[in-house]
Amino acid sequence: MVDLTKLSDQFVQSDFSSIPIINLKDAQSPSREKRQDLADQIRDACLNTGFFYITNHGVPLDVVNRTFAQSHAFFDLPPGVKKTVDINKSENFRGYMGLLTENNDPANKGDMHEAFNMGLDPLVAPESFKRTKKEGELQHSENLWPDENDWEDAKAFKQANLDYYQHVLALGYKLFPLFALALNLSEDFFEDKTCFPAAIMRILFYPALGDREVDELMPGIGAHTDFECFTILRQDEVSGLQVQNRKGDWIDAVPTPNSFIVNIGDQLQRWTNDIFVSTRHRVLPTLAKDRYSIPFFFGCDHNVPLIPPDTCVTEDRHTRYEVMTAGAYVHKRLSEVYSQAKNK
Numbered sequence: 001m002v003d004l005t006k007l008s009d010q011f012v013q014s015d016f017s018s019i020p021i022i023n024l025k026d027a028q029s030p031s032r033e034k035r036q037d038l039a040d041q042i043r044d045a046c047l048n049t050g051f052f053y054i055t056n057h058g059v060p061l062d063v064v065n066r067t068f069a070q071s072h073a074f075f076d077l078p079p080g081v082k083k084t085v086d087i088n089k090s091e092n093f094r095g096y097m098g099l100l101t102e103n104n105d106p107a108n109k110g111d112m113h114e115a116f117n118m119g120l121d122p123l124v125a126p127e128s129f130k131r132t133k134k135e136g137e138l139q140h141s142e143n144l145w146p147d148e149n150d151w152e153d154a155k156a157f158k159q160a161n162l163d164y165y166q167h168v169l170a171l172g173y174k175l176f177p178l179f180a181l182a183l184n185l186s187e188d189f190f191e192d193k194t195c196f197p198a199a200i201m202r203i204l205f206y207p208a209l210g211d212r213e214v215d216e217l218m219p220g221i222g223a224h225t226d227f228e229c230f231t232i233l234r235q236d237e238v239s240g241l242q243v244q245n246r247k248g249d250w251i252d253a254v255p256t257p258n259s260f261i262v263n264i265g266d267q268l269q270r271w272t273n274d275i276f277v278s279t280r281h282r283v284l285p286t287l288a289k290d291r292y293s294i295p296f297f298f299g300c301d302h303n304v305p306l307i308p309p310d311t312c313v314t315e316d317r318h319t320r321y322e323v324m325t326a327g328a329y330v331h332k333r334l335s336e337v338y339s340q341a342k343n344k
């Protein structure tokens, strides 16, 4: 078994200039050897880049295409219709956010994108709604959906998003056992910690600036790390996403056909005591063409304390973070980043 802390120290000395591509075809292979082989590739990516492309992920292309088509239609609606599902009507960060209502990098003025946020829905996982809310948890309920009286395609929009959510949630559940193997843990390590997953999906729209002048303080999305365990991101064919290596160089994460990008978020970085890296990334201002993307943030149950397992702590690597629950951490970060959404 590899010594994770030693391997991590080695990677910290090196750097990356490209993002690996990992084929998931053996994710659920009956052969433990093949699963371990895949987990080893994932381990290297999580220790080094914190970002990797995945192919053979099992999410049907038509589900993805339908969601992008509905996303185009939604953001094309008049502002008055989009405002019917404004985030200010939600107690838990669901719904529509206009341009510049979010700011991922405090050094900037705001991010040049519109967004629509949704979480686990009773239609996808009814069992998750029988539980009462605990201290520090975000509520699992109340997605905001446009009304058919305001938009004739409202039903198709909701259906496409729910289908996408369900498929990508299943993909996330395929990844957890591989992360566990990568961390020298038993494959079911995350199972009882992801019973009511706090998985948030967003559809994002970055309008092309065209001839308008670029304000450097208003990028597509400012440099940031994600908050949850990991993100499963689908981009359309328009470039703009960049990932920062340890030297500080920005590496292009170019869109590649029918693949997702997976990136590690802060919950896993804290949980693994910095063995896995939650890498900073940003989206440049979009110039010639509108850009659309769909990040899916897979967090674990909000009541789970992020205590590093023994495989991530040694005499030379003490516990580096104060223990917090997953929910408390995400809530703190969301409140910081979305503070500009209030009262807009």
Ligand SMILES: O=C(O)CCC(=O)C(=O)O
Pocket (backbone or CB within 6 Å): 204, 221, 226, 233, 235, 241, 281, 282, 283, 293, 294, 295
């Ligand atoms: O749109 C993208 O490609 C990246 C979005 C992102 O980083 C985020 O929503 O956290």
Ligand SMILES: [Fe+2]
Pocket (backbone or CB within 6 Å): 224, 225, 226, 281
């Ligand atoms: Fe991000």
